[in-house]
Amino acid sequence: MTFNTTKVTQVIIVLFAFSIGLFHLANVSGIFVLSTQSIRIYHLMMMLALLFISKPSFSIFENNKLDKLVSVILTVVTLGSGIYMLSRWQDIALSGGETELLDAWVGVVILLLVLEGARRAVGNVLAIICTLFFIYPFISPFLPGILESRGYPLLRISEILTTTAQGVYGIPLGVSATYIILFSIYGAFLTEFGAGEFFFKIANRLTRNMRAAGAKTAVIFSTLLGMVSGSVAGNVAVTGTLTIPMMKREGYKSHQAGAIEAVVSTGGQLMPPVMGAAFIMAEIIGVPYTDIMQVAIIPACLFFLSIFFVVHLQAVKADLKPIPVDNEDQQSTLQLLISGGQYIIPFGTLIVMIIAGYSPFKACFYSTIILLICHIIWQRRIDKAFFSKSFNAITGGAKAVVPIAYACQYCRYYRRHTGYHRFRL
Structure with a gap:
């Protein structure tokens, strides 16, 4: 054989x-x-x-x-x-x-x-x-x-x-073996169960019919995804495949679209509540992670806001016109938010538990459990795809930590x- x-x-x-x-x-x-x-x-x-x-x-x-x-x-x-x-x-x-x-x-x-x-x-x-x-x-x-x-x-x-x-x-x-791997798995669960698509729809809805809508979608999308991924590479992998083609259709050259995506995805490790190196920072200097989160909120928001304005000014300078969007998606904003409740509830739970004083990895674990429960409630079934996605999330999350573990x-x-x-x- x-x-x-x-x-x-x-x-x-x-x-x-x-x-x-x-x-x-x-x-x-x-x-x-x-x-x-x-x-x-x-x-x-x-x-x-x-x-x-x-x-x-x-x-x-x-x-x-x-x-x-x-x-x-x-x-x-x-x-x-x-x-x-x-x-x-x-x-x-x-x-x-x-x-x-x-x-x-x-x-x-x-x-x-x-x-x-x-x-x-x-x-x-x-x-x-x-x-x-x-x-x-x-x-x-x-x-x-x-x-x-x-x-x-x-x-x-x-x-x-x-x-x-x-x-x-x-x-x-130790941080890699506790905080980072769990949040990496958590981000993989969100991606596998469709949170990335939901965040993209929200970002796309907010920038519809704007000048440079694709680039602005990339900024908002990276902001939302960066709140749960804490990874630059993860942000690029998820958001880039959707936003770069949009920017190229609007008139951006390939290298320009790639540069914009790379810059905005860099903010993924700066945006609370999940930040890349902040877990290590908290352990080494002995400061509670919630304090680092509070300090990082304003700089992170200013980072994304400044890129949003730069993208807009560049679009004005290049005279990029808004591209009319068809109305294929008849879902209202309220319906979109209700359908995304299965992602909003776990994410809100994560933030509330961290602020309430729970350890980040405990908050991450319980948020993951709530994500699975919400998915079952929203889909009203447990099928083969549910177990397949869970398996892929655990596997993918562990693989993503390999280079981080050596850097740590x-x-x-x-x-x-x-x-x-x-x-x-």
Whole structure:
């Protein structure tokens, strides 16, 4: 019997992603409760494994059998090192940080895996920058002036970065394993169940018969979607496919339409209640997330408002005329809002719960449950599509966090290898 390796790989990727998403949903729901360190180790292990399976070392080796074999080996090593850390971290913690030689060498393997994962997920630039900071402790005794320090051996660095909560398993990765992945899944649920289409209809209704309606729709659409996605890439992926063709029909050139969409989608990570890096900011500086939300509201609104006016002025300058819109959509605004109640209610619940003092990930989880309940009420049935969309949302949300997880690791990784850390010692 012969197997299609491509299909087998795709099935494995889907199962990995689904298991990651389901694990985090089960943990936040209270089905099982694990320690913070266990969650972080599992999160990193599965994200690394998912990346190595799904992405080749270089794009030119995408269908290369040898490269696939290397990826399989890296995946096995990732799972093995992760399982080892899961079995050892508690003993290390209870002993006051006492480690064994094997712990340090397994840590070295994890650091190398993280470097390779960052190179594949984010790009060569980040991997090179972090490699430079990684070698700093080895060469620092030979550097002049303020760059000089006593230096540290490899195994000592490995212990600090992998057997404590001060390295790759630090606060940023913890944020990725709690807040970010849950909100990513939440955004995927909204997209799968049609919230993107509803937001587009609202934005399109507000800009109908205006000059540069497509560009203004992109601004409003990105504002609405940015409130729940917290992702620039997610905003571009959802809004761009709808608004860029509209802008091109109005007379914008391809590069102009793409530029407008890229700029307005950037605001997706600035618009409360779900903001990209704000979760990490809240954890590091110790400020409640609701305070950061309140401070961010005015700048985020000014950002989108300024782009709205710039788009209008550019349209006036280019003498772009409004395009008459046919009346195919006979649905009134009230009917549109009622049909979108299945998205408005969960979104309102999310905001109210966060303001009321619930943790963001608890608010996100309950909002997701309410979204599913509202969908069942509005559709009046539970069919195969319901389970298919739920499965796709969990899988897609987990996949979207892969590059973010590596960037989060390096927030702490960078900090441990700069002068800031040296002076703290």
